[in-house]
Amino acid sequence: MVTKQRIETTLPFKYESVPEVLVIGNKTVIVAGTTYYRIDASATEEYVPPFLLTLITPITPITHTTPTIGDTREIWGSGCIDLYSTVKVSYREPVRVEEPAYTTVESEFYDLAQQWKQERPCGADVSEIAMHPSYQRIIGMGPDVVPFLLKELEREPEHWFWALNSITGVDPVPPESQGKLKEMAKAWVEWGKKQGYRW
Amino acid sequence: MGNTSYKVTSGPSKEYNCIAWAAGDTARWWSNVPGYWWPTTNRSSFVKSLVDVFAGMSYEICDSTSLEEGFEKVALYEKAGLWTHVSRQLVNGHWTSKLGLKEDIEHESPEVLVGDLYGTVHCIMRKRQI
Incomplete structure (x- = not known):
């Protein structure tokens, strides 16, 4: 039907x-x-x-x-x-x-995120995946996009870590969690909440 | 990829990458990018950094892709001096690779993956099997 x-x-x-x-x-x-x-x-x-x-x-x-x-x-x-x-x-x-x-920042982020997921070179490493123009534009959006990145990480762990690190300058992932996607996402979400980000 | 046959041996995964797979680790993504697992202090994209990673796991550079009894082998790839990929030899002499976010594949030789995405084979390394 x-x-x-x-x-x-x-x-x-x-x-x-x-x-x-x-x-x-x-x-x-x-x-x-x-x-x-x-x-x-x-x-x-x-x-x-x-x-x-x-x-x-x-x-x-x-x-x-x-x-x-x-x-x-x-x-x-x-x-x-x-x-x-x-x-x-x-x-x-x-x-x-x-x-x-959506706000302008939010709609722009989701447009770019969608584009990145569709077009990224899936066979490459994260360093090259993050070089995709849409991912770079997200980084270029600066601190305003951080809550949306954190929201997405909480919803579905994804390789947003380079973007977050580039924008914030921090790396809250503890050594024992490095490379473990879900634990990295959790570390960033917890960091974001402690910093007062809301989403 | 070249026209040599290969077969898909797993589903896609965001949890681990080619280096991790070559090192026998499916729980982590290995990368020199901050926040990811990198077992040496030299977090660099240069292929020498990747050689150092495997040297730290008791691998030594060798000159043959042939199957040698008692040895495990990996092939390191580079493009413009930067590391791009690692594949690992299987007991049947074929090779296995995790393709980024995508699946694992089994391929006949390291040369199957030579091309625009992964560049060329930089070196072969081997270590004694435990």
Whole structure:
């Protein structure tokens, strides 16, 4: 079952066209342009409650065509494969999405973070991964971006440590935790809270 | 990579990298970048620093990639003088590599990974098996 439905929430990025919300199988998908974003929380087919989307790895569709009745193609990219069998499309008048509730720093950070995760050279070491232009721009955002980096670390440990070290000049990771992703993230989050950062 | 065959031997992981994998450690990411594990005081991106890391683990430079009974071997890669990658020899004579954030692979020789990303093989090192 695929239906278009109203959306009353905000998205961490701006785009030109009004997005569509599709329910495909048991997953709810927001289509912005030709990129599909899977909603983390569960949702009914009739109504998507207002909530702040947790933007997980954007899914690059293998094809860009809109699903049609009877279509059985895979539409998910790598890391998130799903098949839908019966597709039914109905139409409701889409509503204009409100302006994003993110601050400028927050929306810029999430845009850049998303870009970095999609484009970084995954086969390289962290020193080269951190050289990606988006990662460098995040460093260039300076102290204002620190709470968002810490928030992301708390949500999902990731190689943000060089950015944090570059911006703050400190390294709160104890020697016994060096190189251990989750422990490094925990050390930075604890440091941030002690410094008075809030997110 | 070159057109020699290789096979994927694990899923992707952010927890450990090529150096860690070559050293038998899947719990940590080894890098000279601050905050990461680096077993020597010389935290440098120059390939000599990586040679020192493995020398500290009793490896010595040797001149052959051939399988030698009683020895473990690693291949160190560099690009423009900076270290880029390490692969480790398996008991069947093939080599294993962790590709950054991606998966482990088994490949026929160190030369399979020579190219734009990892550069060239700087040296082969070996140590006696315990």
